[in-house]
Amino acid sequence: MLNRIYQYITIHKLATFSFFTAWALIAIYGLSQLRFEEDITKVLPQNDKTNLTSKVLKQLNFADKISVMVTAKKGGTLTDLFMTMALSLRMVKRGYR
Numbered sequence: 001m002l003n004r005i006y007q008y009i010t011i012h013k014l015a016t017f018s019f020f021t022a023w024a025l026i027a028i029y030g031l032s033q034l035r036f037e038e039d040i041t042k043v044l045p046q047n048d049k050t051n052l053t054s055k056v057l058k059q060l061n062f063a064d065k066i067s068v069m070v071t072a073k074k075g076g077t078l079t080d081l082f083m084t085m086a087l088s089l090r091m092v093k094r095g096y097r
Contacts, residue, residue, distance in 0.1 A: 009016045
């Protein structure tokens with residue numbers, strides 16, 4: 001398989017160079033469009049329930065923190081929510097070993 005790829009690259013050098021150049025330009029363009037929001041309160045929905053949360057978050061120093069917003073589906077229990085979250089975190093942890 002790798003031998004075929006190598007042969008194709010050596011035969012079609014211009015096409016290979018053009019493909020990787022286009023890929024790099026698209027990746028650079030995509031990266032240049034990323035915008036990170038410093039104010040987490042802009043991400044929260046605006047209603048009475050989140051207004052208090054917004055006030056607290058504005059008072060805290062969030063420079064070195066990561067926020068994760070989690071909500072349960074209708075009819076779901078708090079236990080189901082945390083079991084799903086724990087399973088997801090275990091799966092992520094495996095990827096960092």
